[in-house]
Amino acid sequence: MHRTKVTNVFLRLKKFFPNSRIELKFKSNFELFIAVLLSSRTKDAQVNFVTKNLFSKANNPYNMIKLGEKIKYYIKSIGFFNRKTDFILKSCNILLKKFNGKIPSKRKHLESLPGIGRKSANVILNVAFGFETIAVDTHVLRVSNRIGLSNSNNLRNVENTLDNIVPKEFKISCHSLLVLQGRYICKSKRPNCKICKINDLCKFYKNNL
């Protein structure tokens, strides 16, 4: 896609979602870290539902370890809660031992923590530390391919493509803009192309007129 067209896509998305940000709720980098870890294969709304109570009991690695297996009681309504409890406890131990209880700001350190892969690390680097990383989840993948920004089902390929073509001024909000577009307009089963602000720029729309 031509650079001017890419810029137009993001200008319009930014206008439509002026205060774009991720929808996970958190008050600190630690809470963001836990929310991102829990959001794997789970909707943000479900994560926010469980973290409200969880964070009132434990909002730092030390208290989370103290809570121990009782974490399961708070997160049992979300998928893979046994596995996620294990990841939380192991990660909190590492945070205390290696990082002074703080969330590290380097990719290699984040990805060394159980339950944190590249996509999660990208979200944390972007949201907590302001890096221009672009996390590619199912929404970002689908929307990018439909618009014609990318053409691949490989998450890493799409991340690299977006990294190359998205203008610098939109990189920091790229993830949240594409997620919001995917969640509210360009839905998986029934994209709402009629009201979509970028339909004249979209490859999918053009091919399905």
Ligand code: SF4
């Ligand atoms: S025109 Fe349709 S397919 Fe294209 S981005 Fe908008 S909602 Fe998605």
